[in-house]
Amino acid sequence: MNQTVTQNTPKNPTRVTTPSDREIRIERIFDAPRSRVWKAFTDPELVAQWWGRGNKVVIEKFEPVRGGHWRFVEHSPDGTNGFEGRYREVTPEERVVQTFEWDGMPGHVIVETVELEDLGDGRTRVVNVSLFHTNAERDGMLHSGMEGGLNDSYAALDRLLARMV
Amino acid sequence: MNQTVTQNTPKNPTRVTTPSDREIRIERIFDAPRSRVWKAFTDPELVAQWWGRGNKVVIEKFEPVRGGHWRFVEHSPDGTNGFEGRYREVTPEERVVQTFEWDGMPGHVIVETVELEDLGDGRTRVVNVSLFHTNAERDGMLHSGMEGGLNDSYAALDRLLARMV
Numbered sequence: 001m002n003q004t005v006t007q008n009t010p011k012n013p014t015r016v017t018t019p020s021d022r023e024i025r026i027e028r029i030f031d032a033p034r035s036r037v038w039k040a041f042t043d044p045e046l047v048a049q050w051w052g053r054g055n056k057v058v059i060e061k062f063e064p065v066r067g068g069h070w071r072f073v074e075h076s077p078d079g080t081n082g083f084e085g086r087y088r089e090v091t092p093e094e095r096v097v098q099t100f101e102w103d104g105m106p107g108h109v110i111v112e113t114v115e116l117e118d119l120g121d122g123r124t125r126v127v128n129v130s131l132f133h134t135n136a137e138r139d140g141m142l143h144s145g146m147e148g149g150l151n152d153s154y155a156a157l158d159r160l161l162a163r164m165v
Numbered sequence: 166m167n168q169t170v171t172q173n174t175p176k177n178p179t180r181v182t183t184p185s186d187r188e189i190r191i192e193r194i195f196d197a198p199r200s201r202v203w204k205a206f207t208d209p210e211l212v213a214q215w216w217g218r219g220n221k222v223v224i225e226k227f228e229p230v231r232g233g234h235w236r237f238v239e240h241s242p243d244g245t246n247g248f249e250g251r252y253r254e255v256t257p258e259e260r261v262v263q264t265f266e267w268d269g270m271p272g273h274v275i276v277e278t279v280e281l282e283d284l285g286d287g288r289t290r291v292v293n294v295s296l297f298h299t300n301a302e303r304d305g306m307l308h309s310g311m312e313g314g315l316n317d318s319y320a321a322l323d324r325l326l327a328r329m330v
Binding site: 085087099101107108133 | 273276
């Protein structure tokens with residue numbers, strides 16, 4: 001069950017695995033201290049700069065506290081896509097657990113657990129585990145082109161973190 | 166895995182089973198034609214009359230179409246409880262698939278599939294299957310006093326359906 005989808009390499013620093021038949025685990029190291037990575041994840045003006053991979057992102061709602069909601073609308077050349085969810089847990093600089101739902105598949109809800117680990121050398125490991133309701137939904141995400149989009153987002157985040165020095 | 170939690174009897178017409186370790190299935194026959202049961206499920210003024218089991222229910226949002234949201238706030242002597250979710254599918258008189266989330270456990274999302282079956286004799290069978298993300302969440306619901314609350318809601322719905330003739 002725990003299969004490697006993508007092994008990280010110097011050129012592609014993202015590692016994608018499937019710890020169970022309803023999960024996707026994504027691991028990525030960022031060349032920035034944890035406090036800076038946390039800021040890029042939780043300051044809406046910064047989130048808007050990397051989340052959309054160059055596309056305009058309108059942050060309609062962003063309440064990163066337990067019970068709060070979030071909603072982002074991405075405007076791409078192909079059209080408009082809304083995403084939303086709710087925070088289950090927010091532990092500053094360490095951990096966020098939130099739901100994730102795309103307007104195109106309403107009611108199909110993913111639980112995302114994002115953990116930030118201070119590597120002690122000025123770098124930060126971010127581990128993102130997504131739990132789906134069913135194996136079919138998990139496989140749908142794996143085959144959706146998620147990984148390309150994710151790498152584009154993370155590359156934009158790399159650039160933002162470098163600018164934040 | 167498919168265990169009977171409550172067998173229906175003449176005094177308790179609700180049958181509760183667990184088809185899998187992440188599901189609860191609830192079956193109940195109502196003494197009213199399907200169109201009337203559907204109306205009681207989808208007209209917000211009617212929903213407010215039975216959903217809260219006698220407690221005041223404020224329907225803050227109620228958009229029973231694919232992608233629409235719902236949010237109900239129940240005011241009981243013990244306090245205020247909000248519930249919300251989103252519609253995945255709405256097939257009039259036949260089937261609703263929606264998510265369900267209680268403010269007290271934000272980000273813990275249940276997928277509810279509600280099906281109405283016309284029994285042909287003026288009665289309607291309602292089958293509600295709830296799918297949880299984990300077995301622990303399912304068991305938490307089973308031990309939450311859900312069944313008492315459910316029977317109170319359904320008894321209130323029986324009375325409403327009788328008044329709607």
